[in-house]
Amino acid sequence: MACMQLLLLLCLLVSLCNCYRMFGRFSRIPPEPQSDSAVQDQWFEQKLDHFRGADTRVWKQRFYVNDSFTHSDGPVFLMIGGEGSANPAWMTHGTWITFAEKMGALCLLLEHRFYGKSHPTKDLSVDNLRYLSSRQALADLAHFQTVMTEKLGLGKRKWIVFGGSYPGCLAAWYRLKFPHLAHAAVASSAPVQAKLNFSEYLDVVQSSLARNDSDCPNKFKVASATLIQLLNFVENYEKITSDFRLCQPLEINTKMDRAFFLDTIAEYIMDVVQYNNDNREFEGVKTTNITIQVVCGIMANESWGSPYDRYVEVIRTILKATGEKCIEASYKKYVEEMRSSCWEGPAASGGRQWMYQTCTEFGYFQSSDSSSQPFSGFPLSYHVQQCTDIYGNEFNLAMITGAIQQTVENYGGLNIESSRIVFPNGLIDPWHALGINTSLGTDIVAIPMQDAAHCADMYPARPEEPFVLPAVRKLVYELLTKWLQL
Known part of the structure; x- marks a missing residue:
């Protein structure tokens, strides 16, 4: 009751647009996602705390599925949700969908804990927010992948993770921390250097x-x-x-x-x-x-x-x-x-x-x-x-x-030690200053995108887009195709 009273008071004080602007400049979240009758909310029973085995508490995490293109020997694509509601529009739009059509991939999108409708706790008190971290989010992905592989009978199909901005970091870090689960990662506009x-x-x-x-x-x-x-x-x-x-x-x-x-x-x-x-x-x-x-x-x-x-x-x-x-x-x-x-x-x-x-x-x-x-x-x-x-x-x-400092020590910052990760970065985008802009080897590939902005490679193609983007998408596709043969 106290929460509802406070909400009513605050609604009198603020305009709706301010909720939208609060996210700042990291990964500006659009207005509440458009409903798509073809894409239905699905729910996964997730662990609250992955790092304390005695804690058996669970909660419901939202995810989406697009199995329109999948065939038995195709990969599994996992789009990682970020700091806002998971948008079902991504299940039918974007570069990863174009790749999925060509590769026969099963497409999944997992909403990030504490965002959208994925509520692990009764409220957002500081005490409860201690369960909100990139480490817990990565463990969510691992548990989700393990359970869904068995539930859907995916066998040895290879998983490729996708993410842009903060989820781009998660994609790279998931490949780093769970190489036995993530075969490759596309980390678009990922500021992997905490600062x-x-x-x-x-x-x-x-x-x-x-x-x-x-x-x-x-x-x-x-x-x-x-x-x-x-x-x-x-x-x-x-x-x-x-x-x-x-x-x-x-x-x-x-x-x-x-x-x-x-x-x-x-x-x-x-x-x-x-x-x-x-x-x-x-x-x-x-x-x-x-x-x-x-x-x-x-x-x-x-x-x-x-x-x-x-x-x-x-x-x-x-x-x-x-x-x-x-x-x-x-x-x-x-x-x-x-x-x-x-x-x-x-x-x-x-x-x-x-x-x-x-x-x-x-x-x-x-x-x-x-x-x-x-x-x-x-x-x-x-x-x-x-x-x-x-x-x-x-x-x-x-x-x-x-x-x-703990974040940098845990993930390595710009000195990430991993393989089969591609890092597209728009050079107009200010976030590229904290990203990997020079390849660290033959299979940690940086793709600087001239004239392109934040996560530009992820969006649907259009005639007015920067000239570099078609070549970037082609290169990413070729890398993933090559890596899937390994």
């Missing part, structure tokens, strides 16, 4: 913005500096609220309020870069027509006024494309939402869970600490403080740093 201060993210944003107009990043830098100057005077807050169409009047009472506002506005530009010219319409994403060329075109158009005025116009253009009526930029409200541990809470679609994983495993904090980028005002300390404010005092810099 506390990921200031390089904005370095790549700057270089990507400069591809078509070398002065575009500087215009954003000037606009951002102007915005920071305006924030120094309370009498400007009404103007800023109106300019950026904030949902509530701007209030800056703490350094966290200020940093959160600046980060929130900058995220819109960061997202444009990360997903530049992608093909995510089938997932329900509305912003695929807003590209680097579009935003830099606005920033170059002096008829809009000063660089600050052009920045405002860019944000308004993006809001119109997404259908967002206003921007939630209140740090206080954000923390209130993120602290809610109810499954019905405003951040339970993934925001609370993914932030927990960044605070306890990966870092990945995209700070403005670098001088080679167009924004400022949200340093590393701001990101670390969020962990403390949301989850408690024990989630401090020392704990986070130690957790990240």
Whole structure:
């Protein structure tokens, strides 16, 4: 009852679009997946804790199946779910489906624990979130594969795992940790190097913005500096609220309020870069027509006024494309939402869970600490403080740093020791800075994708896509075909 009362209160305070924006820039989750009558929810009895044999608790994990192409000697394709609801659209769309048709593969998609409808615990309390980790997720995959192999009579059919972004990391790590189960892996846009201060993210944003107009990043830098100057005077807050169409009047009472506002506005530009010219319409994403060329075109158009005025116009253009009526930029409200541990809470679609994983495993904090980028005002300390404010005092810099080191030690970071893994990485995508961009041998293959963005190789082909993608898909297919012969 208390959870439902809190939910009703928070629903009065926040707009629906904010739940969507909470995921930040790692793997932006689209709106709730479109229903597909041809793809039905299925459920697997999963262990709660794979690392304590005395714990016999189980829960129901969601998965999907497409057996339209399978034949007895074909492989099994396993798509790994990530930090949001598993989207059934992937069971009929995407590069892996094209491969499955050619190879006669059985296609399975397993939703990640604690996301979507896969609820291992009664709520999202910090005590329960300790069962949320990449290690538990990998063990989920292993148990799922073992049981399904027997249940479906799959015998010795070889399994190939697929994933993009964080699930791309899981794909590589599954092949690393369970080589007897995963025969090969496709790890698209996988930032396998956990890192506390990921200031390089904005370095790549700057270089990507400069591809078509070398002065575009500087215009954003000037606009951002102007915005920071305006924030120094309370009498400007009404103007800023109106300019950026904030949902509530701007209030800056703490350094966290200020940093959160600046980060929130900058995220819109960061997202444009990360997903530049992608093909995510089938997932329900509305912003695929807003590209680097579009935003830099606005920033170059002096008829809009000063660089600050052009920045405002860019944000308004993006809001119109997404259908967002206003921007939630209140740090206080954000923390209130993120602290809610109810499954019905405003951040339970993934925001609370993914932030927990960044605070306890990966870092990945995209700070403005670098001088080679167009924004400022949200340093590393701001990101670390969020962990403390949301989850408690024990989630401090020392704990986070130690957790990240454990992740690197466990998986190897950029020095992964494995085989039969392919790493496609879009060079426009800021996340490629933490990925494997140079092959580590004949069977740990890096594929740098010129002019391509985040997970671009995974999406359905289209005429407007970057010219490199057809060749990338062909190379991945050839590698998998070769590896299946081994």
